Amino acid sequence: MKKVLLIVAAMLLANAVSAQNHEKNILGVRAGLNLSSYSISESGGSISTDSRASFHVAVSDQILLCNKLPFYLETGLAFSSRGGKIAGISFRPSYLQIPVLVNYHFNIKDIVTIQPFAGLYYGFGIGGKMKAGDEKGDIFGDEGIFKRSDLGVRLGAGVVWNRIYFGLGYDIGCLNLAKDVLTNGGDGTMRNNCFSISVGYNF
Structure with missing residues (x-):
């Protein structure tokens, strides 16, 4: 355990020494795969739906928070298609999402940067359908069955x-x-619930 702490401390110190060289603002574009599902809970227990494969596209902005350490505030705007399947019914909602994340840049020999992140996201439902057999209906709106707002925790890492x-x-x-x-x-x-894989480019 002490060795692990020493390694982490050494990495933080190395990043702190080179923090002056970090960009203060990083704009990026992202796109990728979503594997989404729903957790359904009732008094009788809880289940998860089958996953639905879909996609997301996003723009991101990372803002340096500290001159001494490469902590960044990351936000942006994303279009994200979500959903799930259960009992022959498929749900296919689409959201506009705004993340508010904090990440840290571990710079490995000025070649690769590892960026673990954690924070929150807010999503607003903008459209989508549910389908059961040949029947279709809107997910959101007066006739819909879903509320438009979604809020959750986001965890992950980038390279x-x-x-x-x-x-x-x-x-x-x-x-x-x-x-x-x-x-x-x-x-x-x-x-x-949603697992995502992203590729992109930082300008």
Whole structure:
């Protein structure tokens, strides 16, 4: 354990020494794969839906928070397609998302930068359909069964090589998406989960 702490301390010190060379603002573009599902909980227990493969595209902005250490505030705007499948019903909502994350840049010999991140995201549903057999309906709106707002925790890490970005992330939804009509007025909840793989470029 002491060796691990010493290694981490050495990496932090090395990054602190070179922090003056870090960019103060980093703009980037991202795109990639989503594997999303829902966690459904009721008084009788909880289940997860089957996953749905979809996509996301985003622009990001990283702002240096500290001159002595390469901590960054990361935000931006993303279009993200989500959903899941259960009992022959598929859900295909689309969201505009704004993340508020903190990341740290571990610079490895000025070749590769590893960027673990954690924070929150807010999503606003802008459209989408649910489908059961040949029947289709809107997910959001007056006739829809989902609330538009989604809020959750985002964890993950990215790797940057020669300004090319590769990232893995996981979103854990915190808000109940379901309107009462979906839970028959009961205490059931439905929350977003999403694993994402991203590629991109930092300008």
